[in-house]
Amino acid sequence: MTVADEKRPLTKNIRPGQEPLDIAGYERAGGYQGLRAALKMTPLEVQEIVKKSGLRGRGGAGFPTGVKWSVVPMDEKARRPKYFVVNADEMEPGTMKDRLLLEGDPHELVEGIVIGAYAVQAEVAYIYLRWDYRLAAKRLSRAIAEARERGYLGAKILGSSFNLELYVHISTGRYMAGEETGLMNALEGKRITPRNKPPFPQQSGLWGHPTIVNNAETVCNVPHILANGPEWFKALARSEDGGTKIFGVSGRVKHPGLWELPMGTPLREILEEHSGGMQDGYRLKGLLPGGGSTDFLVEQHLDTPMDYGSVQKAGSRLGTGTIIVLDDRTCPIGMLVSLERFFARESCGWCTPCREGLPWVTRLLIAIEEGRGEERDIEMLEFHTKAIRPGNTFCALAPGAIEPLESGLKFFKDDFARHVSQKRCPYHQ
Ligand SMILES: Cc1cc2nc3c(=O)[nH]c(=O)nc-3n(C[C@H](O)[C@H](O)[C@H](O)COP(=O)(O)O)c2cc1C
Ligand code: SF4
Incomplete structure (x- = not known):
């Protein structure tokens, strides 16, 4: 469009x-x-x-x-x-x-x-x-x-x-x-x-x-x-926050890209009209609305206007306004491994919860994804989402890194449980 x-x-x-x-x-x-x-x-x-x-x-x-x-x-x-x-x-x-x-x-x-x-x-x-x-x-x-x-x-x-x-x-x-x-x-x-x-x-x-x-x-x-x-x-805006915003979409949509649209354009419109919807054979499982360090949103949030207040009300952050789409044939835990591996590598090492916590989280996620995880590993991940919070770390890198994990544990609970009970990644045949 x-x-x-x-x-x-x-x-x-x-x-x-x-x-x-x-x-x-x-x-x-x-x-x-x-x-x-x-x-x-x-x-x-x-x-x-x-x-x-x-x-x-x-x-x-x-x-x-x-x-x-x-x-x-x-x-x-x-x-x-x-x-x-x-x-x-x-x-x-x-x-x-x-x-x-x-x-x-x-x-x-x-x-x-x-x-x-x-x-x-x-x-x-x-x-x-x-x-x-x-x-x-x-x-x-x-x-x-x-x-x-x-x-x-x-x-x-x-x-x-x-x-x-x-x-x-x-x-x-x-x-x-x-x-x-x-x-x-x-x-x-x-x-x-x-x-x-x-x-x-x-x-x-x-x-x-x-x-x-x-x-x-x-x-x-x-x-x-x-x-x-x-x-x-x-x-120019469709919401209280003025102006336009460069929104982007990556993942298995028909037309990944960038568009300058009014601030407050609903998520659904960006995904369906501008990026053309999901590729044939794939369904939307979730999305990160504002880059890798924002909380997952899911189908029920698609009518959220993309502005600061509305995305926050929906439980995430507008962040950079660039959406990463997760489809139903990609393992959400695999996606989290990629993200947390990046954040752990980029930790500056200044404070303990980030320097030690992010590699630990990454190791637990890798174990679960490879079918070596146990129930208590999921509990340990949950513990980390409470420990690595604003106020416990020196800057916002680690709390940002935890946002996709915390929301992933909430929305993709069944996927975590299936990896543990089946002792393998159900997305890999
Ligand atoms: C780990 C980390 C990485 C960041 N990277 C960027 C970046 O690449 N570009 C950017 O504009 N802001 C980045 N920020 C936010 C900046 O600290 C800062 O808030 C921003 O540059 C302020 O500009 P603004 O008021 O125009 O948004 C980052 C924040 C964190 C915690
Ligand atoms: S939270 Fe920030 S200050 Fe602390 S180790 Fe991570 S990057 Fe460094």
Whole structure:
């Protein structure tokens, strides 16, 4: 199903299989008008517009962007330089939405960064890029060079008194580098572990200076909000949370892919109309609505609107909005093995429940999947879902890793029991 250009501002310039628009093409398509509008306002006015739009961070937690910006100290005494960092690490399993924007319309991100940096008066910005997004790195570097030549970056941007330097930084390729404080350690060249909060990055971030970390999709929304206004942005959505969202579907559907749709589009519509429903011979067994670290939802949840509040009410999280579908011929325990193996490998080792708990969980799941599991192994898995919780670990990696397991134990109870009683995986003949 195609979506009209005016209803998909983030992706309207993206032409699959073709080079992204160069700066002249981007300007012809209305690009850099949001920045021109922003520079006519005070930084606090820009923050206020973003607050009014209701934009919430697209990196997973859904924190209101304008509110985040408003915590940055704006007085003369604030430590300089301030930093504006785009989180484009994107290593969450099943998630590939930022890549579309980074490769498909790099100037949109560059424009969003300049506006965001202006709003908090940051002088230095970084794009923290997933290590294997080499094409994005090339296209972003070209866009940055073009933007600098046209006066959108560097000293005295468009004749104003605002200066900004923007760098692309290639990540070391660890999932933990996407956690915002781990990211700051990585940028400083330190071991990638999380930092205590408070102090929050807005007050004391990179090298102890005020720092904003925002997801790439979040930042791409900003030029459109400035160009068209907060009311326009709110009206794009089908729910209270404003704007559109890049949703994605992977798994055994007819047309896996990514679509920019109104925030609040029901799950059923994304699965059936946009991804074409399940492939012939397969039925939906469950799905992770927002990447690998969200709770499973099942058939009864298909009418849930995909927005932060509704998905939470249904028992999961909107997360990155990229759906991983589990079909009825794939072993749910095998799927959990893959996920937990990834999370255990990516643990930074800083705190015990994650460093020891995730490998333990993975070993138990492997034993059950291979038919070596016992009843008490299921009980032990349940114990771990209670022990590895927010508050018991230093960051959100391990509690996120536990979400699919905890909900899997609830929805696929029979599958766990059959593996134990039959002493084999019933999905493998
Ligand atoms: C283990 C872990 C990995 C994360 N990876 C990413 C990531 O790749 N990209 C991202 O934007 N946010 C990621 N986050 C969330 C960030 O910590 C942070 O909330 C986000 O970048 C803030 O941006 P937003 O307010 O625009 O959503 C991750 C969080 C955790 C705990
Ligand atoms: S939960 Fe603990 S060990 Fe796991 S990644 Fe976070 S800080 Fe590191």
